[in-house]
Amino acid sequence: MSGVELDLACPEIDVDDFSSVSKESIDSQSNQMQTRITQENEQYKSTLTNTIQTPIEVQSIPIHDEKQTGALQNIFHDTVYFLIKSGNEENVSLAKAKGVWSTPPANENKLNRAFRQHRNVILIFSVAESKAFQGFARMSCEARHDSQPINWVLPPGMSNRAFSGVIYIDWISRRSLPFNQTLHLFNSWNENKPVKIGRDGQEIEPRCAETLCRLFPSDPTIDILSISRKADKHKSSSRSPLSINPSKDINHRSSTSIDRHRSDVTLYLIIINRLTNLAIIFYTNLNQYRTLQKKKDVG
Known part of the structure; x- marks a missing residue:
């Protein structure tokens, strides 16, 4: 759809990698991911805007009567x-x-x-x-x-x-x-x-x-x-x-509206995909953080 390839694969996460995760690193990763998603979405919206024809300004034939x-x-x-x-x-x-x-x-x-x-x-x-x-x-x-x-x-x-x-x-x-x-x-x-x-x-x-x-x-x-x-x-x-x-001619009249609809759907799917990945990372990090806290409390 609209030439945009969606990366729907969720990132692989090794639980052992979070043995030394701190709350600060979790916040840092989450902020970086959110910033990257925001930048990608803004760039995509800008591309869509540039492809849509600007409104046509109607001019008048110089008739005075x-x-x-x-x-x-x-x-x-x-x-x-x-x-x-x-x-x-x-x-x-x-x-x-x-x-x-x-x-x-x-x-x-x-x-x-x-x-x-x-x-x-x-x-x-x-x-x-x-x-x-x-x-x-x-x-x-x-x-x-x-x-x-x-x-x-x-x-x-x-x-x-x-x-x-x-x-x-x-x-x-x-x-x-x-x-x-x-x-x-x-x-x-x-x-x-x-x-x-x-x-x-x-x-x-x-x-x-x-x-x-x-x-x-x-x-x-x-x-x-x-x-x-x-x-x-x-x-x-x-x-x-x-x-x-x-x-x-359906092919000529409907193509533009179809393309815009596809672009909107593509943007929506990109946002959902990125937010899903962010949620997975966040909750995985959160669980690891809680595990570390329990170990500290036991110790």
Whole structure:
């Protein structure tokens, strides 16, 4: 558990070694053992603390209108976030111009499921090797298969058949955000890696993702109120009995809580083990001390 090896073996004690034990030596050994245990526990607690991500400080997009601020907050309510990776800038530019996106079937199914289960699904775009995010958008509907295919710029040998349908999106910011402004953000649903790291379709922990979205420069070309109204309309259809469970990848969401639980259990076992060893030493020494006292009284 958590890479900590427990030494559960009790120390071997030779009774003859205590033939000349004095009360002072017993107290000295007990104090030394207690000091060592305290130091080990403090060191272990320090290690655990350093592995836990520090609280994320939420920053605000510089929007001065109260209605726009409320609309943005509405978009961040009951929201799931996904990282979208593009192999080239041309496809993201096309997505910004047409308000559409396409993704392989596995990702499409995941996004469709999230859209049915939540009020908002936010896609955060990043072009490979660009060292930046290129903006973020809200899904306005599930992928459609009755729309005209988009002429995406694809690698040689790949056709549009690799993509299932067309996802219509509403851009919230088309502005870029350099990676060097997001170095303090880590995705706990991706092994606490920097938020910039992730495969196409990687889900991002909501607090981290919201903070990331708020770092994007405000986009004056966006009608944020209209997008918020769409979120309100979608709200009534996102709570059907078949979709009460949140969209989640159990492996990504639960790993952090499991690791912390294991760390707590490991620390508890270490403390119990050390205290047990201390008790054994103390009572053995005490018995030897009493034996010596009886011999002195008899003598």
